[in-house]
Each structure stands twice: as C-alpha cells, then as structure tokens.
Amino acid sequence: MLIKANRGTAMGPGRVNLMFMNSVVLFGVLLTAIPFIYMITASFRDQGELYSLPVTIMPREWHGHNYQKLFGDTNFVIWYGNTIFTAGVRTVLGVYFAALAGAAFAKYNFRFKRFFFFLVLATLTLPFQVLLVPLFLMMVDFGWVDTYWAVIVPGIVIAFNIFLMRQYIESVPDELMDAARIDGASEFGIFHRIIIPLVRPALGVVAILTFVNTWNDFLWPLIVLHDDTKYMLALGIATMEGPYDVEIGAIMAASFLSTLPILIVFVLMQRQIIAGLTQGAIRG
Amino acid sequence: MPAHTLTTGDSSQRFSIADWWSRNQRRVIPYIFLAPFLLSFLVFTVYPAGAAFFLSFQRVRGFISQEEGGGVVLEYKGLDNYERLLTKDKRFGTAIMNGAEFAIGTVLIQMPIALGMALLMNAPHVRFKVLARLAFFAPYITSAIVVGWIFTLIFQDRYGLLNGALAALGIEGVGWLTNKTFVMPALIILGLWTWCGYNSLFFLAGLQNVPDDLKEAARIDGANTIRVFWHITIPFLRPVFVFVVITGLIGSFSLFSQPYLLFDSGSGPGDAGLFPVMYLFFMGFENFRMGYASAIGYLLTAIILLITGLQLLLFRLWRV
Numbered sequence: 345m346l347i348k349a350n351r352g353t354a355m356g357p358g359r360v361n362l363m364f365m366n367s368v369v370l371f372g373v374l375l376t377a378i379p380f381i382y383m384i385t386a387s388f389r390d391q392g393e394l395y396s397l398p399v400t401i402m403p404r405e406w407h408g409h410n411y412q413k414l415f416g417d418t419n420f421v422i423w424y425g426n427t428i429f430t431a432g433v434r435t436v437l438g439v440y441f442a443a444l445a446g447a448a449f450a451k452y453n454f455r456f457k458r459f460f461f462f463l464v465l466a467t468l469t470l471p472f473q474v475l476l477v478p479l480f481l482m483m484v485d486f487g488w489v490d491t492y493w494a495v496i497v498p499g500i501v502i503a504f505n506i507f508l509m510r511q512y513i514e515s516v517p518d519e520l521m522d523a524a525r526i527d528g529a530s531e532f533g534i535f536h537r538i539i540i541p542l543v544r545p546a547l548g549v550v551a552i553l554t555f556v557n558t559w560n561d562f563l564w565p566l567i568v569l570h571d572d573t574k575y576m577l578a579l580g581i582a583t584m585e586g587p588y589d590v591e592i593g594a595i596m597a598a599s600f601l602s603t604l605p606i607l608i609v610f611v612l613m614q615r616q617i618i619a620g621l622t623q624g625a626i627r628g
Numbered sequence: 629m630p631a632h633t634l635t636t637g638d639s640s641q642r643f644s645i646a647d648w649w650s651r652n653q654r655r656v657i658p659y660i661f662l663a664p665f666l667l668s669f670l671v672f673t674v675y676p677a678g679a680a681f682f683l684s685f686q687r688v689r690g691f692i693s694q695e696e697g698g699g700v701v702l703e704y705k706g707l708d709n710y711e712r713l714l715t716k717d718k719r720f721g722t723a724i725m726n727g728a729e730f731a732i733g734t735v736l737i738q739m740p741i742a743l744g745m746a747l748l749m750n751a752p753h754v755r756f757k758v759l760a761r762l763a764f765f766a767p768y769i770t771s772a773i774v775v776g777w778i779f780t781l782i783f784q785d786r787y788g789l790l791n792g793a794l795a796a797l798g799i800e801g802v803g804w805l806t807n808k809t810f811v812m813p814a815l816i817i818l819g820l821w822t823w824c825g826y827n828s829l830f831f832l833a834g835l836q837n838v839p840d841d842l843k844e845a846a847r848i849d850g851a852n853t854i855r856v857f858w859h860i861t862i863p864f865l866r867p868v869f870v871f872v873v874i875t876g877l878i879g880s881f882s883l884f885s886q887p888y889l890l891f892d893s894g895s896g897p898g899d900a901g902l903f904p905v906m907y908l909f910f911m912g913f914e915n916f917r918m919g920y921a922s923a924i925g926y927l928l929t930a931i932i933l934l935i936t937g938l939q940l941l942l943f944r945l946w947r948v
Contacts (some may be wrong), residue, residue, distance in 0.1 A: 376767060377763055394781075444661040447661055482679075499668070560770075599771075603771065
C-alpha cells in the first residue's frame, strides 16, 4: 500500500510531488516566521551589531540591556497595565451587550426587529474613520480626553459581535427555553442560565477577538490620549523613538513582550478562533 | 407564558407592576436586551455621523481660548470642501490612487497565493498543517505598530534584512522606504506578509466546505481534476472570494498605522505612502481643519460603498 501510494496513484500524490508540496508549505511558514524571529533576536542584540554588515538573523552576541532599558527608561509597565485594564473591561462589557442583542435577534419577535437588524448591518459597513472628528470633539465636550472612558465607552457594542452572537444563539433549542418559562424562570434568568452556558465556546471566541482588537488599537488612542502615563501599548510603542530616543533593540523588546500574551492565547485556542472567524465568510 | 392570575384582589393591587411584568416580560425584554446597543448606536454613531455631515459643509474660522470656555468657531461654506477635494486637492487624489494601487496589488497577488496555499493545506498526506495554520494567523493578530517596527528594520537601506537577502543572491538592494518608486512595492510586501496567510485560512475553510460526494460524482461522470476544480470547487468558494476581495479593498483604503509608523508620522517620499485615512488624520488632527477632514471622511465612505456595491454586483453576475 505504502509503496503504491508513493508512486502516485489514486491513493494520493507521489513521493516527489508530496515532498514538493511539503516544502512549499514549509517555505510559506518560514517566510511568515522570519520577521517574528528577527524581532526576537533583534531585541537581544546590541545596536552597533544590528547596524553592521553582513546582515544576519541570529545575533553574534546575546545582550539583555535592551530589556533593562525598556523597563528602566520607559513607562512600558504602566502601558501594559493600562492595556490589560481597558481591553479587559471593554471585552467583558462588550461581549455581554453583544450577547444580549444577539439573543434578542435570535430568539424573540418584536416590532421593528428587521429595522433594528438593518441598523446592525449598516454599522458594519460604515467605516469608523468618518466618525473620528466629531467623536473627538465629543470626547472634548465630555471631558474624557486622557481618560480610560474615551478608550472604553465609544463603540463598546460591536456590530460584528452582535452578528456572530445571533448566529450562535440561534442554535439554542427553543424547547429548552420554553421549559424554563413553564418552571417560572424570568427572561433574564433564561439568558444567564440557559443561553450563556450553551454558547460559552462561541462567547470565548468573540471575547478573544474583541480583546485582541482593543489590545492592538492605535488610531483612536492616538487621538484621545496625550498623557504618556495613560497610553495603551501600541501607542506607547509607536512613540518610543521620539520622546525617549530609545534604541530599536528596546523597541523590539517591547514589541516582543506586547505580542507574547496574544500569541500564547491564540496557540491555545487556535482551532476555535479560526473556526469562529471563518464560519461567517464561507456561508456568505 | 406563565400568567400569575391566582392572586387575590388585594395583593394584585399591591403587586400590579410585578404582575404586569410577569405577563409582559417576553414582549418587553427584547427592547431591554437591545438597549445597550441602541444607546451606544445613537450616541456614538448616529449623532457623530450627523455632526460630521454638518461639519463637512463648514470651515474652522478660529479657536476660542481656554479662558473663554474653549471650542471652535465655524462658518458655513456650502459645498466648498467637497469641491476643493474633488477638483483642486492633488494630495487627496494621490491618497485615493495609493489606496487603489495597494488594493489591486495586494488582492491580485494575494488571491492566487492564498488559494494555492489553502489547496496544499487541504491536500491529503501533506504535513505541517497545524504549524502552517498557526503561522499564517499570527501576523493578523500582531499589532500593526509592531509589524511596522519590524518592517522598518527589514526595509532599511544598508542594514536591512531584505536588502541583505538580495545581496546574498547577488542583487543590489534598493531604498524601500526612501525611494518613491519602491514605497508601494514595500507596502505591498508588508500587506502580503500580514494578510496572505490569513486569507488562505478562509479559503481552507471554504475548501473543507465543498461536499466530497459532489466531487466524487463528477469524477465518476468522467470529469478530470481540473474540471472538477473549475466547475465545483471554485463556485463553492464564491463567498470566500467575495469576503477576501471586499475586506481587502476596505482595508486598503483605511490603511493607517503601518505607513504612519514606517514613514515616521509622515506620508513617505513624495506622498508615496499617503493613504486616505492618514490624510483625514493629518487634516483633522494636525492642521485642525475639522470640516475638511469630515468631508474627506464622507467622500471616502461614498467611494468605499460604491466599490463594495460594484464588487457585489460583479460577484452576483458571476453566479449566473
């Protein structure tokens, strides 16, 4: 059987073909990985070595002083804390609100349901950038510039998340909800004790995507945060060269440390995340 | 619906609200469930969208000092902002053209590579599938700022990784970020690295959705591999093509963080790295021309909706 398969029959591609296919996939993986590897190795290199010939990926000498500089000379730890806090709050509230709206669309009939759902779809297509100027003026009016409110509150309910949650919640059996109603459960009780536990995996995926988006957000924090101690990670890392005149090695160290938690979560949950994301697209 | 009608006259008076609630909650609850969305939508989308619309016909005349309460003085200018953008402002035209160039470049190069990668990852006996899935998704979840910094190093003239690799092949390197001609290719390389693998995962999900028995039936009817691919697999991937093309287009016109970082908060040599949202940002938040920036926002939205609509129409024609 094995020998037959290797000759290239209906069993599968031949050995040479298979080797070629494997190496193409591996080459793609390598091309994708090199910039990440370069980021990590550059964070352990001396500036002088990084700017010398010949160009190499691996350091000739490993140094830790980029990390010392990062923690000693910048507000990196504060930015990290700010980002964990705002991304955390935004994710918990945002996903809860999206699940509520998703449940309303999936499991209830009410007046203007179609119109409200049209609103959700409309926000999906409206580019956020149109709103930048008036939203900023609004933040000034509210006195929210340089506060966490400005990063957390506007756009906390993400239309795409409502859309995803509606799809997931539709699979919750109506009979289960009706049985709970007969037992005297309130609608909020049904939401918390039946719907939420049943869609927990989907909820996790939506939460991670929301968290990652807030974690990486740059344009909006750039507009509403001007005080260095209020910065989020992406904004802080983007400004490192200017005011601090930090060496590129330290910037790479910051880049590496800020990407690490996201990558770890993704490695642990990649199957669910990719399935959750791609599902909408293949159904059209 | 559980209606608690077993209460006596006295207590029904006392518990009338609770009673009404228990009879009507199923009718009322969807509005309560929707309330956070609707509130956020009204305050942070409808109102600013309206404000931006009015702003786009106005011009900032001056600023009120902090002592007098702060704020801006506006005056109506009719269609001036739009007229200027469409007829006189060359930088806006450059930004739109760059967006279009980037969109065409990334989508056209990326689609065949992404589809090919997905076919490989879907083929039986091919290895490294889990590894490839991990690697291809990683750039997408990495912050655009981090990507920007890494590629600042990679695209460097003298000590950059890309020019180093070219030198090893005996090719003389170029100024990827300093030479006007190579700015767009550099950005497209960055775009491919970020989105190509990501899109291949969508193609892969689409391929796994093609029913095997359909392909089998076609093969029994005598169709060869290429015909099966062309007449069964490709039509099944239609929604993925729609998704990849449309998100690619919208993303191209909204590109901001990567070029903003690569060109040191600027627009690159000769505006070669200027994109529409960057231009909006420069006008609104560096020159404080809020009205003009709002007009850019609306024109950009109109262009994006127009292109998206056109794409959807084209894809609809394809179905027939």
